[in-house]
Amino acid sequence: MNTMRLVTHSAGMMGRHKLRAGFMMIGSFIGVAALTLVVSVGLAAERKLLKLAHQMFGESSLMIIDGGGHMMGGPRNPGTRLKIDDVDAIAKQVPEIESWDPQQGLTASVRRGDLADTAQVLGETERSEHVWGRPAVQGAYFDDSAVRSSERVALIGQTVATQLFGNENPMGQEIQIGSVPFRVIGTLEPWGTDPHGMDRDNEIVVPISTLMRRLTNVDTITGAKLLIAPSAHEDQVVKSIETILRERHGLTADRPNDFSILTASEVRKVMNSIKRILSLYLPMVAAISLLAGGIVSAALMVASVNERSAEIGLRRAVGARSEDIRLQFLIETAATTLAGGVAGILLGFVLAQMGATKMHLGAVAPWSAALLGIVSSIVVGVGAGLWPAQRAARMSPVDALR
Amino acid sequence: MIELNGITKTYTRPGGEPVNALIDITLQIDDGDFVAIVGTSGSGKSTLMNILGLLDVPSAGNYRLRGQDTAGLSTGAQAQWRNKRIGFVFQTFHLLPRTSALENVELPLLYSDRVSIRGLGRKALESVGLGDRTSHRPSELSGGQQQRVAIARALVNEPDLLLADEPTGNLDRRSANDVMAIFQSLNQSGRTIVLVTHDAEIANHCQRIARIERGRIVAYERVTEPKIALQGAI
Numbered sequence: 001m002n003t004m005r006l007v008t009h010s011a012g013m014m015g016r017h018k019l020r021a022g023f024m025m026i027g028s029f030i031g032v033a034a035l036t037l038v039v040s041v042g043l044a045a046e047r048k049l050l051k052l053a054h055q056m057f058g059e060s061s062l063m064i065i066d067g068g069g070h071m072m073g074g075p076r077n078p079g080t081r082l083k084i085d086d087v088d089a090i091a092k093q094v095p096e097i098e099s100w101d102p103q104q105g106l107t108a109s110v111r112r113g114d115l116a117d118t119a120q121v122l123g124e125t126e127r128s129e130h131v132w133g134r135p136a137v138q139g140a141y142f143d144d145s146a147v148r149s150s151e152r153v154a155l156i157g158q159t160v161a162t163q164l165f166g167n168e169n170p171m172g173q174e175i176q177i178g179s180v181p182f183r184v185i186g187t188l189e190p191w192g193t194d195p196h197g198m199d200r201d202n203e204i205v206v207p208i209s210t211l212m213r214r215l216t217n218v219d220t221i222t223g224a225k226l227l228i229a230p231s232a233h234e235d236q237v238v239k240s241i242e243t244i245l246r247e248r249h250g251l252t253a254d255r256p257n258d259f260s261i262l263t264a265s266e267v268r269k270v271m272n273s274i275k276r277i278l279s280l281y282l283p284m285v286a287a288i289s290l291l292a293g294g295i296v297s298a299a300l301m302v303a304s305v306n307e308r309s310a311e312i313g314l315r316r317a318v319g320a321r322s323e324d325i326r327l328q329f330l331i332e333t334a335a336t337t338l339a340g341g342v343a344g345i346l347l348g349f350v351l352a353q354m355g356a357t358k359m360h361l362g363a364v365a366p367w368s369a370a371l372l373g374i375v376s377s378i379v380v381g382v383g384a385g386l387w388p389a390q391r392a393a394r395m396s397p398v399d400a401l402r
Numbered sequence: 403m404i405e406l407n408g409i410t411k412t413y414t415r416p417g418g419e420p421v422n423a424l425i426d427i428t429l430q431i432d433d434g435d436f437v438a439i440v441g442t443s444g445s446g447k448s449t450l451m452n453i454l455g456l457l458d459v460p461s462a463g464n465y466r467l468r469g470q471d472t473a474g475l476s477t478g479a480q481a482q483w484r485n486k487r488i489g490f491v492f493q494t495f496h497l498l499p500r501t502s503a504l505e506n507v508e509l510p511l512l513y514s515d516r517v518s519i520r521g522l523g524r525k526a527l528e529s530v531g532l533g534d535r536t537s538h539r540p541s542e543l544s545g546g547q548q549q550r551v552a553i554a555r556a557l558v559n560e561p562d563l564l565l566a567d568e569p570t571g572n573l574d575r576r577s578a579n580d581v582m583a584i585f586q587s588l589n590q591s592g593r594t595i596v597l598v599t600h601d602a603e604i605a606n607h608c609q610r611i612a613r614i615e616r617g618r619i620v621a622y623e624r625v626t627e628p629k630i631a632l633q634g635a636i
Binding site for chain 1: 452455457458477478481482484485486490492494496498499500501509510511512513514515555559
């Protein structure tokens with residue numbers, strides 16, 4: 001018994017039943033395409049999220065945000081009480097805090113002559129570069145004296161530079177934020193687009209004192225990022241900050257916090273739940289469509305086995321063992337679903353690449369998705385083939401020939 | 403070649419009385435013989451054929467094929483015997499649709515342990531006069547041609563026993579004559595042939611006739627002057 005001969009023959013048999021093979025292929029084609037799409041996009045999104053979380057939080061840091069509430073990005077009570085002095089006081093009193101940077105921002109129109117742009121303007125201190133980990137790629141950040149004397153200097157992101165200067169060198173040039181002139185002293189490292197679709201390169205960093213005095217005219221800040229020592233106990237630091245802030249804000253025991261503290265571990269928790277959705281639930285939904293395709297294939301093959309009972313009987317009569325019959329139907333099913341699956345991988349991958357580009361997720365990894373697609377179509381193919389193949393193998397040759 | 407001794411086959415249909423399809427059949431078929439098994443439908447002749455072809459096993463009795471007791475054969479060994487030593491021809495041809503004549507003829511080779519199968523299918527088709535029809539599909543062939551393809555398939559592994567179950571049942575007179583001519587020439591070259599039919603005219607082309615009635619062999623006699631079929635004579 002020459003197994004290779006039988007394998008080739010069985011794979012070739014599918015071409016004799018084009019309509020059925022076509023339906024079976026469509027089933028695995030759609031399922032595998034969906035799975036490849038979801039997994040590829042999920043992986044790319046996950047990578048992007050992790051990178052972003054690392055950018056924002058690094059290894060050990062936390063954020064104080066003006067206003068109560070406890071959900072990241074959820075609605076907060078409009079707080080107007082957090083001040084630079086609060087953050088300075090915390091930094092002085094909590095020894096585990098290594099560095100800190102208060103932040104205030106607004107969206108403003110930026111002009112240079114006839115060229116205009118609407119950009120996110122962030123007020124920061126000279127510690128911003130270290131705390132946020134975003135270096136200047138050209139020029140340098142302002143120093144503490146610039147913050148003290150509210151100098152009108154600015155670092156601009158890539159998008160702002162392109163909008164206002166094209167290919168010209170922006171260094172030392174003057175731009176107007178609102179109606180206030182600033183001198184460009186540097187450009188920021190490109191960060192691309194975040195998952196909310198915000199262009200992080202359409203940002204301008206200016207001294208926080210300048211921003212508050214000349215642009216927003218308020219004495220409160222939106223928040224602050226604090227770097228804490230890697231050895232510090234996060235919970236204790238959070239407790240200390242809470243105590244200090246509640247006291248400074250004169251909050252009695254029955255009043256809730258008018259600020260929120262966002263810790264790296266809390267972000268990690270949110271990240272993990274997003275990861276679970278991306279890497280478990282979404283692929284599960286796609287897998288269900290693949291399962292449906294597999295069931296369709298199995299049903300079509302069972303119908304085929306019944307319809308081809310004379311063929312099965314004949315094969316037995318000319319010397320096929322029941323194992324040979326089983327193998328034949330298994331290969332027929334698996335070869336068909338695999339063919340559909342491979343086409344599905346291609347479609348899924350193209351769609352994933354298009355989607356990822358649209359969502360600014362960067363390139364999707366082709367190999368993991370292709371491997372998953374091939375493995376899942378083989379599994380579905382063999383799974384769908386098992387029952388019909390068993391049915392065919394169990395037919396008695398005498399009954400099958402009748 | 404074939405020795406049947408007290409063969410009985412009993413079917414038990416679910417919820418019904420047991421049916422005796424064959425009762426105490428004792429029959430000997432010699433090497434190179436050409437035997438017609440004749441009976442009405444339901445007489446048990448197809449069941450006997452299935453047992454001879456190792457497609458079914460008797461409920462009782464002893465079947466020796468080429469001196470070997472078949473009772474001890476595993477299903478795998480049975481399949482191997484069917485592949486190598488027995489060729490089947492059916493009333494309804496049982497050709498695979500949408501498959502060329504040559505591929506149909508080569509089907510038994512798929513399950514063979516031969517190392518080289520090159521040219522065997524073509525040779526078998528040529529031996530039934532269809533060397534020029536290799537790439538035709540069954541739907542493009544006449545009934546007689548289809549049955550000749552099926553005979554070529556039965557011959558491709560060069561078995562020495564041919565079992566034909568009503569091989570002319572679906573054919574016109576002319577095609578039936580051609581098929582019988584092929585069988586007679588195969589028999590003359592030494593092959594043992596057992597043919598089931600209900601047609602006395604066809605049976606008279608054989609060397610011997612075994613009559614079967616309600617599961618029993620009632621007569622087994624030599625045909626005094628077998629009719630001779632000539633290719634294309636009608």
